[in-house]
Amino acid sequence: MADRYLSFTGTAPGRFLTRRLGLPQPAPLERRSLTGGLLRLTAGKSDLDLASVLTRTGLGPDDAGRPAAIVLDATGVRDVDSLAEVHAALHPVVRSVAASGRVVVLGAPLDPADHHQAAAQQALEGFTRSLGKEIGRGRTVNLVRLGDADAEAAESTLRFLLSPASAYVSGQVIEVQAADTPVTTPDDWDLPLAGRTALVTGAARGIGAAVAATLAGQGAHVVVLDVPRAEEEARKVAERLGGSALALDITAADAGERIAAALPGGLDVLIHNAGITRDRRLVNMDADRWSSVLDVNLASVLRTTDALLAAGTLNRGGRIVATASIAGLAGNAGQTNYGASKAGIAGLVRSLAPRALAAHGVTVNAVAPGFIETKMTAAVPLFIREAGRRMNSLAQGGLPADVAETTAWLAHPASGAVNGQVVRVCGQSLLGA
Numbered sequence: 001m002a003d004r005y006l007s008f009t010g011t012a013p014g015r016f017l018t019r020r021l022g023l024p025q026p027a028p029l030e031r032r033s034l035t036g037g038l039l040r041l042t043a044g045k046s047d048l049d050l051a052s053v054l055t056r057t058g059l060g061p062d063d064a065g066r067p068a069a070i071v072l073d074a075t076g077v078r079d080v081d082s083l084a085e086v087h088a089a090l091h092p093v094v095r096s097v098a099a100s101g102r103v104v105v106l107g108a109p110l111d112p113a114d115h116h117q118a119a120a121q122q123a124l125e126g127f128t129r130s131l132g133k134e135i136g137r138g139r140t141v142n143l144v145r146l147g148d149a150d151a152e153a154a155e156s157t158l159r160f161l162l163s164p165a166s167a168y169v170s171g172q173v174i175e176v177q178a179a180d181t182p183v184t185t186p187d188d189w190d191l192p193l194a195g196r197t198a199l200v201t202g203a204a205r206g207i208g209a210a211v212a213a214t215l216a217g218q219g220a221h222v223v224v225l226d227v228p229r230a231e232e233e234a235r236k237v238a239e240r241l242g243g244s245a246l247a248l249d250i251t252a253a254d255a256g257e258r259i260a261a262a263l264p265g266g267l268d269v270l271i272h273n274a275g276i277t278r279d280r281r282l283v284n285m286d287a288d289r290w291s292s293v294l295d296v297n298l299a300s301v302l303r304t305t306d307a308l309l310a311a312g313t314l315n316r317g318g319r320i321v322a323t324a325s326i327a328g329l330a331g332n333a334g335q336t337n338y339g340a341s342k343a344g345i346a347g348l349v350r351s352l353a354p355r356a357l358a359a360h361g362v363t364v365n366a367v368a369p370g371f372i373e374t375k376m377t378a379a380v381p382l383f384i385r386e387a388g389r390r391m392n393s394l395a396q397g398g399l400p401a402d403v404a405e406t407t408a409w410l411a412h413p414a415s416g417a418v419n420g421q422v423v424r425v426c427g428q429s430l431l432g433a
Contacts, residue, residue, distance in 0.1 A: 001373065001377075001378040003026075003373070003389060003396060003397065003423035005386065005389070005390075006026050006028065006396050009024075009025050009026060009313040010028065010037055010352070010363045011334065014333040016359040018352065020400070021154060021256075022285070024390045024395035025135045025395065026066060026098055026138075026390075026395035026396040027100070027136070027138035027394075027395060028100075028138065028253075029100055029138045029167040029168065029197065029394065030100035030164055030167065031100070031164045031165075031167050031397070031399075031401065031402075032071070032164055033164060033354055034068040034069065034098070034100065034101065034102070034162075034163065034164060035068055035070070035098055035150045035363070036058050036059075036064065036065055036067050036098045036101065036246075037059055037061050037062035037064065037067055037068060037069075037084035038054060038057065038059035038060065038061065038062060038067060038068065038069050038070075038071065038162070039061075039062040039067040039069070039070045039071075039093060040054060040071050040073070041070060041071070041072045041073070041089040041090070041093075042072070042073045042074075042085075042089070043072060043073070043074045043076070043077055043083075043085035043086040043088075043089050044074060044075070044076030044077040044078060044085055044110075045076040045099070046073050046074075046075050046252065047150075048073055048075055048106070048146070048151060049069065049150075050073065050106075050151050052151075053151045053152060053154070053155045053158060054158070054187035055181065056072060056155065056159070056310060057158060057159050057162045057163070059162060063386075064318050065096060066096055066097075066098055067093070067096065067097055067098065067101065067429040068097075068101050068102065068381060069097070069103070069104070069162050070090070070093065070094070070097060070101075070102070070103045070104070070108065071104050071106065071158075071162070071335035072086065072089055072090060072103070072104070072105045073106045074086055074105055074106060074107055074108075074124055075106050075107060075108040075146060076108075076431070077107070077108075077120050077121060077124065077200060078114070078116065078117040078118075078119060078120055079116045079117065079120050080116075080119070080191055082117055082120060083120055083127075083216070083267070086105075086124070086127060087424055090131075091104075094131070094135065097135070097139055098139075098249065099137040099138050099139065100138040100139060100164075100167065101137075101139045101140075102140055102141075102142075102161060102162050102166070103131065103139065103140070103142075104141075104142055104143075104144060104158065104161050104162060105124055105127075105128050105141070105142070105143045105144070106143075106144050106145075106146060107121050107124045107143055107145045107146070108121055108145065108146060109121070109143070109145055109146075109147050111121060114433065117433045119361075121145075123259035124143055125143060125173055128141050128142065128143040128171065128173070129141075129171045129185060131168075131412075132171040132393050132428045133171070133393045133428060135393075135427065137166075137390065138159075138394060140166060140167070140169060140171075140173065140344075140394075141170055141332070142161050142166075142169065142170060142172045142173075142174065143172070143173045143174070144157055144158070144173075144174050144175075144176060145163070145173065145174070145175045145176065145248075146176055147176060147177040147178065148152075148177060148178045149174060149176045149177055149178045149417045151180075153176060153178055153416075154176045154222075154233050154417065155178075155185075156409060156412045156414035156415045157176055157415065157417075157418060160405075160406075160409040161174075164405075165405035165408075165409065166405070166406070166409075167402060168194070168394065168398035168402035168425055168426070168427050169402070169406060169423065169424070169425055169430040170393055170394065170427060171351055171375065171424075171428030172423055172424060172428075173234070174418065174421055174423065175418075175420075175421060176417045176418055177417055177419065178417060181414040181416055183413075183414050183415075184317060184414060184416065185413075185414055186412075186413055186414060188219075190218075191218055192218055192219065192412050192413055192414065193215060193218040193219040193220035193268075193269070193408075193411070193412075193413070194218075194219030194220075194322070195270035196219070196220050196221070196341065196413070197220065197221045197222075197223065197263065197265065197266070197267050197268050197269070198212075198215045198220040198222050198223070198267075198268065198269035198270075198405075198411065199222075199223040199225055199246075199259065199263070199269065199270055199415070200212045200215070200223070200224060200225065200271040200273055201225045201226070201228060201235060201270070201271065201272055201273050201274035202225070202250075202273045202274030202275060203222075203224040203225060203234065203249050203273065204224065204226035204230040204233035204234040204237055205225055205233060205237075205375075206374045206375065206400060207273060207323075207369070207372065207400045207403050207404070208226075208271075208273040208274070208378070209224075209237050209387065209400075210399075210401050210404040211271055211273060211400075211403065211404040211407050211408075212237060212238075212241060212243070212399035213237075213240075213241060213404070214401070214404035214407070214408045215269065215271075215404075215408055215411065216241035216242065216243060216292045220268075220269065221242075221243055221244070221264070222238070222241050222243035222244075223238075223243060223244050223245070223246050223263070224237045224238040224241070224243055224244070224245045224246070225245075225246045225248055225250070225259075225274075226245075226247065226248075226249075226274075227247070227248070227249055227250075228242055228247045228248070228249065229405070231245065231247035234246075234247065246259070246262055250274050250296065250300045250304065251295050251296055251299070251300045253303070255267055255300065255303065255304050255307075256303055256304040256305075256306070256307020256311070257307050257311070257314065258305055258315070259307075260307065260308060260311040260313040263313055266312075266313055266314070267313050267314050267315065267318065268306065268314075268315050268317070268318050269316060269318065269319045269321070269411045270289065270305070270308065270318070270319070271321050271322075271323075271407060272301045272304075272305070272320070272321070272322040272323060272345075272410070273323050274296060274297075274300070275296060275323060275432060276293055276296045276297065277293065277338050277376075278290075278292055278293050278337060278338075279334045279335055279338065279393060280334060281333070281336075282336045285336065285337065289337060290336075290337045292340055293337040293338055293342065294337060294341050294344075296341075297338065297341035297342065297344075297345070298340075298341040298342075298344040298345060298348075301322055301345065301348065302321065302348060305320060305348075305352070309356065309359075309360055309362070314360060314362050316360065316361035316362070317361055317362075317413065317416070318360070318361070318362040319363050319365075319411040319412075320356070320362060320364045320365070321343075321365055321366065321367065321369075321377050321407050321410045321411055322345045322348065322349060322364075322365075322366045322367075322368040323340070323345065323367055323369070323403075324342045324343075324345040324346050324349075324367065324368040324422055325339075325342035325368055325369060325370075326368050326369070326370045326424055326426050326429050326431060327342055328340070328342025328343035328344070328345065328346060328368070329340070329342075329343065329346065329368055329422070329424070330429070330431040331399075331431075337423070342351030342368070345366055345422075346366060346422045348364075349364050349365060349420060349421075349422055350365045350420050350422075353365070353419045353420030354363050354419070354420065357419055363415070363416060363419040364419065364420065365405050365410045365418060365419065365420065365421045365422070365423070366421070366422045366423070367375055367403055367407055367410070367422075367423055367424075367425050368423065368424045369398065369403050369424075369425045369426065370392060370398065370399065370424065370425065370426025370427060370428065370429040370431075371387075371388035371389055371391075371397045371426070371427075371429075372390070372397060372398045372399065372400060372402070372403060372425075373397045373398065373399055373400075373405070374400060377397065391429060391430045391431065392426055392427035392429045392430060393427055393428035393430075394427035394428070395427075396425075396427065398425060398426070398427055402425050403425050406423060406425045410423070412432070429430075
């Protein structure tokens with residue numbers, strides 16, 4: 001469904017009226033290309049070598065005083081005094097960032113032996129999230145914490161955050177650690193998944209179909225999995241993408257074994273997208289509504305992941321990306337079942353990620369969508385739908401493509417240093433952190 005309010009605020013009368021009434025003024029998000037150069041700044045003492053990686057993002061130096069993106073290296077911030085350098089660096093230039101531009105702050109892990117450094121680095125999170133909520137004009141602000149990783153290990157993350165693909169990702173804190181397995185640099189960054197096989201569950205429509213299309217566009221052979229009653233739709237999606245379809249009830253006890261049998265050559269990317277809602281307030285929720293949501297959204301993810309890892313179906317260097325939700329991180333009235341299932345996904349990711357990487361060379365991450373414009377959200381009552389659209393820093397709903405692009409970044413062969421992360425795709429929703 002078209003966002004008529006967004007269109008209205010793009011007109012002269014709309015701008016005038018919404019300003020007079022103090023209403024949100026969303027800016028159309030640029031999802032194709034960023035216009036302008038890159039400005040690199042530093043706060044604190046740092047010897048981080050960013051030059052070659054930032055050059056490869058495709059954004060040249062800012063020569064016009066209107067940067068498309070700013071990267072602030074704050075890895076050397078160790079105390080309150082050096083936090084002043086963060087202000088000094090960004091204060092004069094943040095207003096000049098182009099519409100739909102990017103601000104990326106680079107931070108360091110919190111040092112448990114130095115509470116001054118820990119306080120200063122933690123302060124960067126509050127700074128980043130606050131700036132994201134005030135910067136406006138479709139611009140985003142994110143924080144990347146570099147653990148023991150170097151800039152090369154963070155390349156896929158920086159490329160993503162400094163590109164139109166991250167249009168609906170803002171206010172996020174992403175940790176990048178040196179990978180236990182080598183980070184694979186693709187021969188072609190436009191086709192990083194060439195020669196790889198990806199399976200997407202719940203891919204016959206909506207976000208799942210968008211994820212499948214994005215992965216196929218990056219070179220993957222995509223297996224489109226959905227329930228038997230959606231087999232025809234799944235086959236149409238697979239045919240359009242040059243992939244294959246697999247009709248399967250993901251909640252079946254032997255679903256993992258059947259997937260493994262269908263993929264004798266193994267699997268490189270596993271996307272857990274299948275999900276359902278059965279909303280009711282807890283006092284009105286029967287046991288079937290509770291159990292069906294938990295079974296599809298969480299139990300099936302646990303069972304199939306365990307089975308595929310045990311069978312060795314996921315190839316070394318593989319990627320698992322599950323779909324959580326801001327409902328699981330911040331809660332939502334009428335969705336105790338759904339919120340529980342999606343919070344469970346976050347717990348799965350954080351617990352399994354280090355063990356899966358150590359034992360199988362596979363990373364495990366999750367995306368947590370907010371209000372995404374789908375057929376499901378189009379059916380939401382008008383006032384609730386408008387609240388969902390406006391209650392984020394970008395004052396609009398996201399698109400399935402936004403979730404798909406974030407998923408593709410986590411599935412990227414060069415994203416091996418990103419593990420155990422739950423990344424919100426919500427325009428920095430005002431709900432939760």
